[in-house]
Amino acid sequence: MNSVISAPFSKLTRDQIQERVRALGDWFHNMDLNGVQTAPNHFLGDYPRIKWHGFAQAIPADLHGKSVLDIGCNAGFYSIEMKRRGAARVVGVDSDETYLAQARFAAEVCGMDIELRQLSVYDVGALGEKFDVVLFMGVLYHLRHPLLALDLIHEHVTRDLLVFQSMQRGSKEVEPLKENYHFWQTDIFNQPGFPKMHFIENKYAGDETNWWVPNRACSEAMLRSAGFDILTQPEPEVFICRHKELKSGSPVIPATANAQGRNNGVA
Numbered sequence: 001m002n003s004v005i006s007a008p009f010s011k012l013t014r015d016q017i018q019e020r021v022r023a024l025g026d027w028f029h030n031m032d033l034n035g036v037q038t039a040p041n042h043f044l045g046d047y048p049r050i051k052w053h054g055f056a057q058a059i060p061a062d063l064h065g066k067s068v069l070d071i072g073c074n075a076g077f078y079s080i081e082m083k084r085r086g087a088a089r090v091v092g093v094d095s096d097e098t099y100l101a102q103a104r105f106a107a108e109v110c111g112m113d114i115e116l117r118q119l120s121v122y123d124v125g126a127l128g129e130k131f132d133v134v135l136f137m138g139v140l141y142h143l144r145h146p147l148l149a150l151d152l153i154h155e156h157v158t159r160d161l162l163v164f165q166s167m168q169r170g171s172k173e174v175e176p177l178k179e180n181y182h183f184w185q186t187d188i189f190n191q192p193g194f195p196k197m198h199f200i201e202n203k204y205a206g207d208e209t210n211w212w213v214p215n216r217a218c219s220e221a222m223l224r225s226a227g228f229d230i231l232t233q234p235e236p237e238v239f240i241c242r243h244k245e246l247k248s249g250s251p252v253i254p255a256t257a258n259a260q261g262r263n264n265g266v267a
């Protein structure tokens, strides 16, 4: 074990990498670290590579000179892909130090310079910086306060693009929304394409940190409401958005808002 720790990660043998991967616990990201798969039995298959293939073409292929923030970076699969596209700076944040340790190891084995910090999405204001591209993938439904998170991301860290992904359940239809509805117009709430958020009081998929699962219309409505224009939807769960200025009178979100839920929203 000592020999593993003392060797530079980029020079580790396959067996040494395998040993470190095992020691770093259960991986959610299946990554290929010099031939070693970190989560070969992932319940979603070769994840997140299969997800990435569905939207990789919708993100600028050349990120030279750009800064990227990966919120809920987990073991850093997307952070590394952003660096491979030439991003000048990639910052990955996650609330879970176990995943960050995996990300640190994966980045070193891949020879990628990625800044990793333990930080909750509710505290992104503490970064004091805006990023050209913000990834917010697979985190929203793990939060007790999802719209607050989107508001904070809009207010504090997004300069241009937001790449958003959420698990979605319910209808895939999207009902065109009117500006207003009369108090007695109740049928809209039964229309499948009306924005709906499903609250999980106990567990979903055995995970007590799954709190709120939107239908597609709700994902879109929340993104718009938080101040993002949806540019494309390259695959059903992924939305590529552009930051827009909100009209005056919109809620101002304090940078230090700290509204973490049970287990800190950990996956």
Ligand SMILES: C[S@@+](CC[C@H](N)C(=O)[O-])C[C@H]1O[C@@H](n2cnc3c(N)ncnc32)[C@H](O)[C@@H]1O
Pocket (backbone or CB within 6 Å): 028, 048, 071, 072, 073, 074, 075, 093, 094, 095, 096, 099, 119, 120, 121, 122, 136, 137, 138, 139, 142, 143, 165, 264, 265, 266, 267
């Ligand atoms: C389902 S994984 C998604 C990982 C990665 N973004 C992806 O799309 O493959 C959710 C990640 O969000 C992180 N997470 C959960 N709550 C968080 C919070 N409040 N702030 C930051 N990260 C959080 C978890 O630790 C976990 O790494």
